Amino acid sequence: xxxxxxxxxxxxxxxxxxxxxxxxxxxxxxxxxxxxxxxxxxxxxxxxxxxxxxxxxxxxxxxxxxxxxxxxxxxxxxxxxxxxxxxxxxxxxxxxxxxxxxxxxxxxxxxxxxxxxxxxxxxxxxxxxxxxxxxxxxxxxxxxxxxxxxxxxxxxxxxxxxxxxxxxxxxxxxxxxxxxxxxxxxxxxxxxxxxxxxxxxxxxxxxxxxxxxxx
Numbered sequence: 001x002x003x004x005x006x007x008x009x010x011x012x013x014x015x016x017x018x019x020x021x022x023x024x025x026x027x028x029x030x031x032x033x034x035x036x037x038x039x040x041x042x043x044x045x046x047x048x049x050x051x052x053x054x055x056x057x058x059x060x061x062x063x064x065x066x067x068x069x070x071x072x073x074x075x076x077x078x079x080x081x082x083x084x085x086x087x088x089x090x091x092x093x094x095x096x097x098x099x100x101x102x103x104x105x106x107x108x109x110x111x112x113x114x115x116x117x118x119x120x121x122x123x124x125x126x127x128x129x130x131x132x133x134x135x136x137x138x139x140x141x142x143x144x145x146x147x148x149x150x151x152x153x154x155x156x157x158x159x160x161x162x163x164x165x166x167x168x169x170x171x172x173x174x175x176x177x178x179x180x181x182x183x184x185x186x187x188x189x190x191x192x193x194x195x196x197x198x199x200x201x202x203x204x205x206x207x208x209x210x211x212x213x214x215x
Contacts, residue, residue: 001136003059004051008043010065019087028085032062032071034092039064045085052076052085055104055125059133060090069093072101072133093133100166102126103136105173109145113176118149124173127155131163147176 008030011018019029027042041064051058051073060071071090079086091099104126114120127140137160142153152175155167 001059001133001138005061006043007063008041011040011042014040028088030088032090032092057103098131100130102128104139106139106141107144107174109143111144111147111176113147113149117179118176119179121177122174128166129163130166135162144174149176149178151176
């Protein structure tokens with residue numbers, strides 16, 4: 001998991017009035033908990049935003065006016081009108097103590113079923129896990145190259161040693177569904193065994209576009 005540094009200032013006062021004043025200064029009110037005490041602080045909105053609007057997850061090295069802890073981001077609150085970040089909750093990382101978080105799913109490869117006209121359907125963008133942050137990868141990698149029409153990859157197909165997946169093992173993460181006009185897999189296999197010139201001609205043709213399913 002990627003590690004980033006984030007600096008902020010300790011907040012002497014808390015409450016709605018103080019939080020409003022903090023936001024007026026272009027800052028985000030934050031709290032980190034999970035250790036011996038809760039710590040309230042604020043960070044610059046612009047500095048914080050680059051770690052939020054991304055599919056990546058991070059381990060944060062927080063420097064709050066000289067007080068330093070490692071933490072993960074647990075919750076964000078957004079303004080319902082402007083969609084601006086108005087509050088952030090962090091969970092302090094304690095050595096040897098497992099935490100829960102969601103890891104992004106990274107899909108790679110070009111499925112056989114999609115080449116034959118099938119439609120790729122992705123049901124999970126993130127997967128909830130539990131374990132020690134040191135054991136978390138940056139993303140859960142899933143190679144769909146061998147998937148044919150009607151086949152899928154499930155939670156149970158994910159191999160993450162020392163990490164617990166918090167979903168039904170039979171839940172489908174990604175699969176290839178039948179689409180109108182889809183070819184039989186055997187046709188692709190025969191094409192792959194053809195002469196070199198025939199393969200070159202096939203590569204020059206327009207390939208069907210795979211639509212990504214909604215979660």
